[in-house]
Amino acid sequence: MCQITKKSYAGSLESSDVLVQISPNPGKGLEIDLKSTVKRQFGNAILATVNDVLREFDITEAFVSIDDKGALDCTIRARVSAAVCRAAALTDYHWKVG
Amino acid sequence: MLTNAVNRNIPEKINNKKLIPYQGEFALSPADAPVASYRKLKKRTPDMGNKIQRDLTAAIRSVGLKDGMTISFHHGFRDGDLTVLPVLEAIRALGIKNLTLAPSSLTDVHDPVVEFIKDGTITHLESSGLRGKLGKAVSEGILENPVVLRTHGDRVRAIQAGELNIDVAFLAVASADEYGNATGCTGKNICGALGYAMVDAKYAANVVLITDNLVSYPCSPISIDQSDVDCVVVVDQIGDSALIGKGAARTTRDPKQLLIAENTTKVIEYSGLFVEGFSVQTGVGAVPIAVTNFLGERMRTQNIHAAFALGGIGAAITRLHQEGYIQKILAVQSFDTEASAALCNDVTHIETETGTYANIFGNGCCINKLDICILSALEMDTHFNCNILTGSNGELRGALGGGPDCAGAARLSIMAMPLIRGRIPSIVDEVNTICTPGTSVDCVVTEYGVAVNTARNPDLTERLRKSGLKLFTMQQLKEMAERLTGKPEPIQYNRDKIVAVVEYRDGSIIDVVYQVLPE
Amino acid sequence: MVAEKIKLRRTMMYVSGSSPANIAQATIYGADSLMFDLEDSVSVNEKDAARFVIYHALKTIDFGDTETVVRINAINTETGRQDLEAIVRAKPDVIRLPKTSCAQDVWDAEAMIAKIERNIGFEEGTIKLMAALEDPSGILNAREIAKSSKRLIGMAIGAEDFVTSMKTTRSPLGVELATARGLLLMACREVGIYALDTVYSDINNDEGFLEEVKLIKQLGFDGKSCIHPRQIKPIHQVFTPTIKEIDYAIRTFGAIQEAEEKHSGVIALNGKMIDLPMVERARRVIRLADAAGILDGGAYGC
Numbered sequence: 016m017c018q019i020t021k022k023s024y025a026g027s028l029e030s031s032d033v034l035v036q037i038s039p040n041p042g043k044g045l046e047i048d049l050k051s052t053v054k055r056q057f058g059n060a061i062l063a064t065v066n067d068v069l070r071e072f073d074i075t076e077a078f079v080s081i082d083d084k085g086a087l088d089c090t091i092r093a094r095v096s097a098a099v100c101r102a103a104a105l106t107d108y109h110w111k112v113g
Numbered sequence: 114m115l116t117n118a119v120n121r122n123i124p125e126k127i128n129n130k131k132l133i134p135y136q137g138e139f140a141l142s143p144a145d146a147p148v149a150s151y152r153k154l155k156k157r158t159p160d161m162g163n164k165i166q167r168d169l170t171a172a173i174r175s176v177g178l179k180d181g182m183t184i185s186f187h188h189g190f191r192d193g194d195l196t197v198l199p200v201l202e203a204i205r206a207l208g209i210k211n212l213t214l215a216p217s218s219l220t221d222v223h224d225p226v227v228e229f230i231k232d233g234t235i236t237h238l239e240s241s242g243l244r245g246k247l248g249k250a251v252s253e254g255i256l257e258n259p260v261v262l263r264t265h266g267d268r269v270r271a272i273q274a275g276e277l278n279i280d281v282a283f284l285a286v287a288s289a290d291e292y293g294n295a296t297g298c299t300g301k302n303i304c305g306a307l308g309y310a311m312v313d314a315k316y317a318a319n320v321v322l323i324t325d326n327l328v329s330y331p332c333s334p335i336s337i338d339q340s341d342v343d344c345v346v347v348v349d350q351i352g353d354s355a356l357i358g359k360g361a362a363r364t365t366r367d368p369k370q371l372l373i374a375e376n377t378t379k380v381i382e383y384s385g386l387f388v389e390g391f392s393v394q395t396g397v398g399a400v401p402i403a404v405t406n407f408l409g410e411r412m413r414t415q416n417i418h419a420a421f422a423l424g425g426i427g428a429a430i431t432r433l434h435q436e437g438y439i440q441k442i443l444a445v446q447s448f449d450t451e452a453s454a455a456l457c458n459d460v461t462h463i464e465t466e467t468g469t470y471a472n473i474f475g476n477g478c479c480i481n482k483l484d485i486c487i488l489s490a491l492e493m494d495t496h497f498n499c500n501i502l503t504g505s506n507g508e509l510r511g512a513l514g515g516g517p518d519c520a521g522a523a524r525l526s527i528m529a530m531p532l533i534r535g536r537i538p539s540i541v542d543e544v545n546t547i548c549t550p551g552t553s554v555d556c557v558v559t560e561y562g563v564a565v566n567t568a569r570n571p572d573l574t575e576r577l578r579k580s581g582l583k584l585f586t587m588q589q590l591k592e593m594a595e596r597l598t599g600k601p602e603p604i605q606y607n608r609d610k611i612v613a614v615v616e617y618r619d620g621s622i623i624d625v626v627y628q629v630l631p632e
Numbered sequence: 633m634v635a636e637k638i639k640l641r642r643t644m645m646y647v648s649g650s651s652p653a654n655i656a657q658a659t660i661y662g663a664d665s666l667m668f669d670l671e672d673s674v675s676v677n678e679k680d681a682a683r684f685v686i687y688h689a690l691k692t693i694d695f696g697d698t699e700t701v702v703r704i705n706a707i708n709t710e711t712g713r714q715d716l717e718a719i720v721r722a723k724p725d726v727i728r729l730p731k732t733s734c735a736q737d738v739w740d741a742e743a744m745i746a747k748i749e750r751n752i753g754f755e756e757g758t759i760k761l762m763a764a765l766e767d768p769s770g771i772l773n774a775r776e777i778a779k780s781s782k783r784l785i786g787m788a789i790g791a792e793d794f795v796t797s798m799k800t801t802r803s804p805l806g807v808e809l810a811t812a813r814g815l816l817l818m819a820c821r822e823v824g825i826y827a828l829d830t831v832y833s834d835i836n837n838d839e840g841f842l843e844e845v846k847l848i849k850q851l852g853f854d855g856k857s858c859i860h861p862r863q864i865k866p867i868h869q870v871f872t873p874t875i876k877e878i879d880y881a882i883r884t885f886g887a888i889q890e891a892e893e894k895h896s897g898v899i900a901l902n903g904k905m906i907d908l909p910m911v912e913r914a915r916r917v918i919r920l921a922d923a924a925g926i927l928d929g930g931a932y933g934c
Contacts, residue, residue: 025681029653031656053535055506055507055632056506056601057536058632059602084535085535085537086536087598087599089688090652090688092684092688092692093681093687094685097680100680100684101680108718110687110718112752112754369657372660372661372861533656533657597693
């Protein structure tokens with residue numbers, strides 16, 4: 016299991032990007048707060064991606080705030096991954112093929 | 114419920130009126146009836162003095178505006194409008210309620226109209242479009258009865274058919290005299306052509322002119338004439354000319370917009386219609402202006418002249434006219450001071466009333482003579498049906514304008530738009546709202562390439578092969594977009610509440626807009 | 633005989649890893665190659681985030697026929713080594729090594745890439761390399777670098793760093809780069825790899841840009857790196873054979889055929905003898921035109 020040890024963020028509020036902020040959430044499990052300019056069309060898809068990345072890192076306790084400006088799925092994946100690595104002080108990410 | 118020719122379900126009755134479902138571009142004919150008019154003969158003797166009223170309140174009183182009446186405005190100042198809100202405030206102060214607001218269109222600056230709906234001053238809307246907070250509020254169901262949305266040509270048809278009866282038209286004009294002669298092209302704040310306002314001036318029961326530049330009698334040139342006008346009010350400022358085109362007259366540096374413009378220009382060049390004496394409507398906005406500039410370069414190098422350009426006119430078209438590459442201009446609206454000034458100074462730059470321009474039952478309108486028009490859409494489906502009203506989130510945020518009119522009439526209707534905007538694909542399985550039927554569209558031009566509607570234009574594909582443009586089917590474009598963005602979820606609507614009906618040019622109903630559910 | 637289409641590398645457009653907005657649609661401007669950058673356009677604090685952005689973009693987005701290149705950070709840094717771990721797995725066509733000074737730099741990168749390839753089951757040599765020569769040692773070692781690896785598909789000159797180490801600045805005529813460009817070109821031509829010129833930074837100077845493109849085309853470069861979509865079209869126009877050139881090339885081949893039919897030993901066109909270099913140039917014109925998609929009838933017997 017991977018621990019969120021400090022508040023951290025990745026991304027930006029520029030168009031087609033997303034700002035992801037992750038902070039410790041002691042005793043309260045996973046909480047995700049989603050704001051998005053495309054929430055009606057892609058809200059569920061964004062949440063699925065965020066959850067997918069958190070699962071990959073085995074994060075079970077964190078407060079995740081997503082402020083999305085219409086980022087593509089691969090960008091959301093990249094920003095959440097970067098934010099997790101920073102917030103958990105991970106240096107040896109397991110890069111995968113395909 | 115009835116199903117129309119573009120497969121949309123249309124209720125049988127709305128606003129106490131029986132609806133006619135859309136049946137095809139030229140399927141309907143008008144009723145055999147004289148043109149409707151609310152105009153009355155009016156007596157004004159020489160001793161009655163001029164028509165000046167000291168302020169808006171006095172003007173509103175003098176024309177007898179009462180609860181439940183219909184008022185109108187023109188939108189020639191677009192985002193620079195400074196007339197609609199002060200008039201509504203004066204009306205509210207008089208305690209008049211339950212009005213129908215039926216301007217030629219509304220823009221982002223009209224967000225505060227929401228407040229006048231909340232306090233009951235306005236209870237019904239008819240417009241070409243709705244945007245911003247007003248569009249959002251209407252989509253969320255702020256009004257009891259559905260808004261009626263009409264194209265520019267259809268609005269004139271509806272007025273002449275007696276479906277839209279305007280009790281008082283409040284018309285901003287750049288210069289007027291004390292007896293009600295007026296123009297848009299001289300003064301402190303000019304908006305050039307008064308194509309929209311000319312209609313209201315002719316058909317409204319009462320006409321109030323609002324100006325910030327009173328000139329000695331007679332005002333010239335005369336776009337609105339004294340016999341149509343009941344009173345004149347002088348205010349500090351009617352509008353801000355600089356905001357009409359919102360800087361759209363500037364040449365864009367955005368590479369994606371330039372690429373779409375270059376591709377669009379190639380379509381025109383290879384369409385077979387780019388020959389001596391052609392006609393074109395380009396419109397304004399970043400892409401259309403870039404197209405105008407690119408097309409201008411080709412007209413110069415290939416020595417090809419246009420017989421006329423039409424519609425909303427900006428500096429780019431005006432310059433080509435002045436260089437002699439466009440022989441005449443038919444201007445419904447002027448988008449910048451350069452175009453406005455030219456209208457005043459050149460008899461071949463012709464002010465054109467909206468009905469003359471696009472009324473399908475106007476005994477032959479200008480766009481019937483149009484070869485090429487460049488339009489845009491928020492969304493298109495794989496059958497080329499276009500949505501120019503509702504955003505991908507289902508909220509009203511656009512305007513019909515003259516889009517469905519021109520697409521239906523022109524020989525070559527080009528939709529120029531990006532395949533994706535941020536994460537939003539513009540070519541989808543089903544658009545939120547059908548405004549222009551796919552049968553009116555010849556092709557769509559994107560940053561990736563072109564899809565041709567072979568059913569409307571069987572020869573275009575072959576012609577475009579020589580252009581070097583990449584050709585796709587709509588299905589292919591849709592899939593390319595979805596590969597990048599993912600497939601958006603359909604918008605959740607409350608199907609029990611219709612917030613707007615969308616009229617086709619002939620007054621039939623092409624689609625309805627439902628209330629959006631909260632996010 | 634129809635020759636295999638040659639790979640065009642007229643334009644290699646920079647796309648920074650720090651701005652995701654420009655990545656997905658980078659192909660629309662028609663650059664022959666896209667170069668996703670993790671190096672100079674990304675600030676030190678954002679290296680990790682940019683790496684994730686490019687990694688996921690390459691794994692997700694279909695860039696079609698456009699060649700994908702990733703410029704990583706120098707591999708003698710931890711950042712550069714992490715870049716390699718991530719990017720090789722995302723499988724771009726090419727990895728571009730910055731600030732290459734000697735053959736050893738390429739060998740080091742090659743060893744690391746080969747190890748990753750073996751770990752993840754890629755055929756060894758899948759990922760190609762490009763070397764950017766950006767200092768005097770790189771230029772002076774151009775020959776050994778060019779010969780250093782089978783993976784190496786080309787070399788580029790990085791002028792900004794180079795002129796700084798030469799105690800000078802860039803100028804419109806590029807005299808300060810004359811020797812470096814010449815040495816790099818000869819090293820590339822000796823082994824038959826691509827030679828790519830440096831960026832032109834003033835995106836608003838269309839005239840100066842065009843002059844430089846013409847200059848480097850005349851010197852013999854295969855293409856040029858660019859930093860803005862508006863630079864692509866002018867480069868392609870300069871590097872695409874003109875109708876006149878194509879026509880001359882076709883007539884050259886016609887003359888050869890005619891001579892063969894007549895069993896004539898001497899081949900002449902318009903009274904001028906056609907020698908071997910002329911045939912070679914004509915062949916190149918046809919192949920470039922073909923690759924650019926401007927030949928009507930297909931191959932011309934070359």
